[in-house]
Amino acid sequence: MIRHIGAILWKQGKETFKNKEILVQFVMFPALTVIMENAMEIKGLPEHFFANLFAVMYLGMAPLVSMAAVLAEEKEKNTLRVLLMSDVKAMEYFFGAGIYLFGICMLGAGVIGLAGGYRGSELAIFLAVMAVGNLISILAGAAIGTYSRTQMMATGLTVPVMLVFSFLPMLAMFNERIAKAAKYIYTGRMSLLLNSMGNGQELAEGLWVAGLNLLAAVVLFVIVYRRKGLE
């Protein structure tokens, strides 16, 4: 099992750096954060404004899109079939691809956090929030990738889901009704958590919502996996 997961991690690493479509997902928001935090100085903006904004967009986009794209491509090109014929178990594949993408996304989250001025315990909380969000997004991406037969189908499903998850927190700033709904979606709740760091009440509610979102993502993934498998 360890050997299989290790090999998948190695392959994923080699492939990611040659896949511009995926690579741009990991680089775009950390780069934007670095630029905006250093180039813009707008008086009256809350602390860590750009970092928090881009962090939530990042976790609604990068892990979801990349996991769905990687899986759908493997299915479309029949490489996944070869892996299964090489005695790789479906769960080993999910772990290998998932761990790699989680690691890369956390690296990006680290860059965003540092660029946004988070340090010490604040940075640890920031990364913990990002870790939970990335995990939920990866599971949702895995469900979409498992459901999709082709990359085009995966893109068609990913784009609307990604837009909702990524932009909901930003839209919530402008509309109260959207803000009420966003509280129950993990990206919306992550945004609230990051913006009220250290608030115990917010943290407790956030954990509940994140837990429920995580559970929903797991259930969705298991249903899709059971119905579609990896063929």
Added chain:
Amino acid sequence: MKTILKVSGVKRCFGEKTVLENVTLEVGRGEIFGLLGPSGAGKTTLIKIMTGQLAPTEGIAEVFGNSFAAQKQPFFAAAEGIAEASLKPETAGRGNFQKKIGIMMENCGLYERLSCYDNLKFYAKLQGIPGGKIEEILKKVGLSNAKKTAAANLSKGMRGRLLLARALLAEPELLFLDEPTSGLDPATAAEIHELIQEEQKKGTTIFLTTHNMAEAEKLCHHVALLHEGRIVEYGNPQEICRKHYHQKRLFLHLAGGEDVVLSHDKSSAEKLLVYLKEGKIETIHSAEPNLEHVFMELTGRGLEE
């Protein structure tokens, strides 16, 4: 010769459509077995059943003692493909079985962005094969100079070689080759034939599908002719041709340009003797049918159709 692959009464349906019907065959250790048939005859479906990618609707396929039969799937079987459910765990482990077989199928993709070397390295890592073996295999299939080339930039012939290299990587006891020379130029096809024969000489059993009868006649010890999912003829290629040797005619091209057809009877023998004595014969051919003729006789259509 010990039988290592046995297919008994296999039927496979996709919805209403029956793709395979009552297919029965046996493959002995160390032989090259050819499954011949035109496109859509069911060749790839049968390979998928024998390699555990697809479960039969009826019947059973046994490979190295592992049985693949129609069976209801347990809860998580869908994720591993139908066959995981039908591979009886009491006969042997799935991993053990997979180590014994190598599969080269056109639809079994390559990682397009990875180089030839990295494609093989990935499978070597998966199977715990030492890295040194990769160079050896690349040299064997003639891809040493292209080892850094991304799979996406390979020609069709080179892709075929890389797929073959991947199938050979773990030194399997049984090699499944699905149309190994389809669409290749004659020189590349001849090189692949040499590799196949080399593997067979090392003791590897080879099951290949083809619609190229010359390939089958050249390589195979036994063949089965598949037409619309049914085996219409089965046996040694030469014996099959002799069995269908009904015409029994000789074609003579004489000096002066005349063509003469002689049958196998006493008067023809006398004529032939006269032509020989007079030194008139420029060329002489008997009319043994080849597998293509046999297939056409049995089915009314050609293998290339």
